[in-house]
Amino acid sequence: MSPNKNTNRSKKKSNKTLFLAIGIVAIILVGVAAYVLGGQPGSPASTVTPSPTPSPVPSPNASPTRVLLQTTAGNITLELRTDKPITTTNFVNLIKEGLYDGTIFHRVMTGFMIQGGKNDSATVATIPDEIGTNNRNTAYTIAMAKTSAPNSATSQFFINVADNGQKCAPSFDATYTVFGQIISGKDVVDAIANASATANPYNPSEISVPVHPVTVIKATVLT
Numbered sequence: 001m002s003p004n005k006n007t008n009r010s011k012k013k014s015n016k017t018l019f020l021a022i023g024i025v026a027i028i029l030v031g032v033a034a035y036v037l038g039g040q041p042g043s044p045a046s047t048v049t050p051s052p053t054p055s056p057v058p059s060p061n062a063s064p065t066r067v068l069l070q071t072t073a074g075n076i077t078l079e080l081r082t083d084k085p086i087t088t089t090n091f092v093n094l095i096k097e098g099l100y101d102g103t104i105f106h107r108v109m110t111g112f113m114i115q116g117g118k119n120d121s122a123t124v125a126t127i128p129d130e131i132g133t134n135n136r137n138t139a140y141t142i143a144m145a146k147t148s149a150p151n152s153a154t155s156q157f158f159i160n161v162a163d164n165g166q167k168c169a170p171s172f173d174a175t176y177t178v179f180g181q182i183i184s185g186k187d188v189v190d191a192i193a194n195a196s197a198t199a200n201p202y203n204p205s206e207i208s209v210p211v212h213p214v215t216v217i218k219a220t221v222l223t
């Protein structure tokens with residue numbers, strides 16, 4: 001029996017269709033591969049931001065670093081803690097960058113604290129809290145100011161003029177990292193805290209905006 005011509009034609013047509021389909025699929029696969037490897041058309045090449053070189057971390061056995069704050073009200077000398085390496089290193093680095101020079105103590109409260117380190121023109125990364133087991137906001141200690149969120153401290157600091165860990169809520173010492181103490185210039189701190197102040201525009205019930213703000217002329221790392 002001879003083969004049926006219509007059947008042969010159908011087979012040839014099917015083969016052509018199959019070859020055409022395979023060709024289309026191959027073209028699509030090549031295009032997808034090029035798209036994935038080369039990136040989306042019109043998109044910039046992805047870049048990786050290099051991590052900054054970490055600063056040397058103070059050893060707990062190292063000699064404490066001292067810092068001099070020359071202010072328009074007098075000099076204040078701080079001794080920084082070696083057991084708060086992240087906070088201390090951050091503070092020292094910002095001093096070396098000159099970030100505190102020309103800033104003011106923008107929030108002062110009698111019997112509570114004086115707050116400085118605000119610099120609206122600078123962007124400072126947040127640092128982790130370093131509370132530990134010995135974190136007491138006693139009079140004439142320096143601590144990092146922050147928002148209510150954990151690990152939100154940047155450049156702002158405050159100097160206690162009372163035992164605020166005992167005076168304020170029990171959570172005070174568990175919130176604000178204490179990283180040093182005043183070893184000279186306590187009278188200057190008291191003078192700044194007791195200066196005339198007006199209502200805080202963000203919290204009118206708080207009298208904390210200094211009438212004549214004290215300026216940090218220069219912050220210097222001594223040792």
